Amino acid sequence: MTSVIAPHLAAPVVMGRRRMRVLTPGLSAGLVGLVAFLVSFAWSWQPSYWGDEAASIMSAERSLTSLSGLLDNVDAVHGLYYLFLHGWIDLFGASELSTRLPSAVAIGAAATGTVVLARFFMGTRVAIGGGLIFALIPRVTYMGAEARSTAIATAIAVWLTVLLVHSLRSSTASRRRQVLLWLGYSLLLALGIYVFLFLALLLPVHAVVVVLAARRHPLWRSVVAWLGASALGLLLAAPILLAGTSQREQIAFIGRRPTVTVTEAAVMQWFDTIPVAIMAWSLIIVAILAVFLRQSGTHRTAGLPGRAGLTIFLAWMVVPSAILLIGTQLVTPMYALRYLSLCAPAVGVVIAAGVAALANNWLRAASVVALVAVIVPAYAVQRGDFGKNEGSDWRQVADVIAARAIPGDGVVFDQSVRPSRVPRLAMHVYPDAFVGLQDVTLTRSYAETGWLWDDVAPLTDVLPAVTDLDRIWLLQYSGSGDSRRGTDVQTLTLQGFHVAETTLVNRTRIIEMTR
Template sequence: MTSAIAPHPLASRALARPDFTLRSTGWSAFLVGLVAFIVSVAWSWQPSYWGDEAASVMSAERSLPSLFLMLGNIDAVHGAYYLFLHGWIDLFGASEFSTRLPSAIAIGAAAAGTVVLAEKFISRPAAIGAGLIFAVLPRVTYMGSEARSTAIATAIAVWLTVLLVLAVRSRTASRRRQIALWGGYSLLLALGIYVFLYLALLLPVHAVAVVALARRHPLRRPTARLWWSLALWLGASLLGLLLALPILLAGSAQREQIAFIGRRPRVTVSEAAVMQWFDTVPVAIMAWALIIVAVMAVFFRLRGTQYQAGLPSRGALSIFLAWMLLPSGILLIGNELVTPMYSTRYLSICAPAVAIVIAVGLAALANNWLRAASVALLVATIVPAYTVQRGEFGKNEGSDWRQAAAVLAAEALPGDGVVFDQSVRPSRIPRLAMHLYPEAFAGLHDVTLTRAYSDTAWLWDEVAPLPDALPAVANLNTVWLLQYSGSADWRHETDVRTLQLQGFRVAETTLVNRTIIIEMTR
């Protein structure tokens, strides 16, 4: 029957519908946002800090002159977030719960925005489902419990897209409203780029969205409405980029700080398909299966799918597929042909689109039983990943600095010395534990320190090799070594041998998770 394959009227009107009010979706969006906040904030205080969070917290705890001096040399692209976190820590302290709380709040805002955005293209139940799916995606629950800027950037990305849709659909609104919407788009775009430079990757996605929203039929010739919408969007985008020009120039000047990406193994497309948003293979299989169902249902009229569920038009789904795939493709291609630039974390801003397309796939399934079974299976695959994230060693494949600091707090005495492994990459140096959990190291003598990080123009402390700092151990009876278990220094026991030549012996060795604590006494 014709009715079995015809799109629901809601879908056919989705791109052309002129009204875009938040009133009807307000409570649904608020409640979904609240659920997303709770999911992200729950047990967020459990895992120890890790290296990127150390950069956030230590930078934010600097004095403002010290912070601005550092931003002139490195991490300017994170400067807006560090300034925000500086004020936040002044008010609420630097505990894991406190510093990760803004990210959980941002995830709540992003989930609410996902519902608001999705309902303009799909049915309300499917839009609510999109917000809830977004809330539990492993990439989302990870960044929602991390003291970094990606969660805030994702929230900005969602609401920036909402503003875009409002602005394109405001053609018949008053001139004042149109100016307010396009001006707001420019300002929010600039703010988003200051928070996260790679948010600029949304611009080609938004170009696709403008075309899809302004064209009533894909096969007809471009209309004046389309050209006018493109002109307004281009002007607003250029204004946003102009406002963000200082951070764009600073990011370009400091691009060498992400050169480490080039030293990592190349990421394959299959690895990216798993790690960008899904974390584990079972979650990725379920998610991509539903994404394929969505594509087949909307573009190819897959037999057995449920079109009465209010599925999006092809143009609408194209917007979210572009949001999923264009930024990833740009970074992967640029990584191969231009310069190192790809990291799975950078694609966090695409998670809302991923959730919406998965929700479309669920809505397209033939009956409620199949939908319920798919949701149950998806949640069952996500729970193990969530549990690992909320464990004590849930960050960066097992960061254990809080637990190592607890050992020092219990066993070290004031006046003892402490030496940190310097043979690993900066984000894994055990020395960072001392700045993140300073109470545990109170009264200990930092043997190799030459200049504290807060007195430098760089992220980390300046230190000397232990053989050059031996006069500092001359009057010490106990020295604690903190070694990274996978480091070359631990395998060759360089610092241990150096201290043995000074009359020390190994009294006790404790393996926490990946940090080895060695007590050496005379």
């Protein structure tokens, strides 16, 4: 029997196939990565630096000898990132655009890897959707514009999981190739732990992957191979694991914070605002119901993951969080919302599966539009001048000082707030604005200590330093309820100064005091 296709019908079919051939799996994943990079990079230079970024930049700008002394005492878990940033700043400077660029690149790499990984378990559309939704999650756009190691660790986590699945599915490869794949897994696991200690939380998730995704029979061979590769990776990472354990007091501040409730974690861990959380969790629930209740036998919604595939991504979402919560209760405070950033790729994939499970294309399009609509306000806040750490304003403070202070003036910083919000850090991340000013309370620069911050003295202990000054600038954190906030003003008033002008920037109060 001969079939005939009319020319005017054949052309669109051929063109459609050609387009599909041009958009190869690699190209589609790369394009998603490019979009993710651009989303994280856009306006990343706009917000002022904040405390954790100040720690990164100040540590990276130390000499290598000074940095080594610091890491012996604190922040060893960030040592590899500080060393990388040390070289990066030497090449490209310490501007917001420069120091945050590596994180945006890392988010692009993570999104690319998310598409590659998701394609192992589900259709191309859901895999691409997962990569794109991952790129839009507020937690991701925040860390993609931050001078910290979290985004780089997330990219490593994704590609480590890709390598694991590829290793499990290479049972027919030569023995030499299998050994090289598992060795690569060990090395990448160790590198990831050096970049971010809590990447080790992926190992229980990878145990689930081994059980559900391995194609080797009997299963024990895959399990043994993975256990051996994991053990080697942990052995290679032993120095940083030991250093992190010995310096565990540096995260003791978590225990002094109010306990995070499940409801707070459900919103803030990845989604930042209640509207985003409602949309995201609704689609996650849809995905769970569609896969575990609607599927039967071999019949399932086209493109959706199977139960094993969705279980893997759900485990990635839930298991690391559960470990930190349980560890906080039984061992030591260790749960912080940002530590679970490396779970965001799984969140994006599960949300995309929820979109795919909706009844028709109109509902799918509407859900995506609604999700983007509730994300945009959160994104706009993140990219505003005060988008970091609930309103960090150090660049704007530096602009005021640069415009109004003159060489020879004194400057005194409020020390009554937690280290990440001390106004003194503005001087270190925007040093040009403070050139020529006398730092009245400084006793020893941070670069000469084995600690993150400067050594300072109370103003009352260094009053001889103000005798030759005619003008002093006080920088105070206005959000503090501490009664000590007015002490420096009173002290200087007794020395013959008076308040000439007060300027409130955002959360920093600049007080000009003259004789």
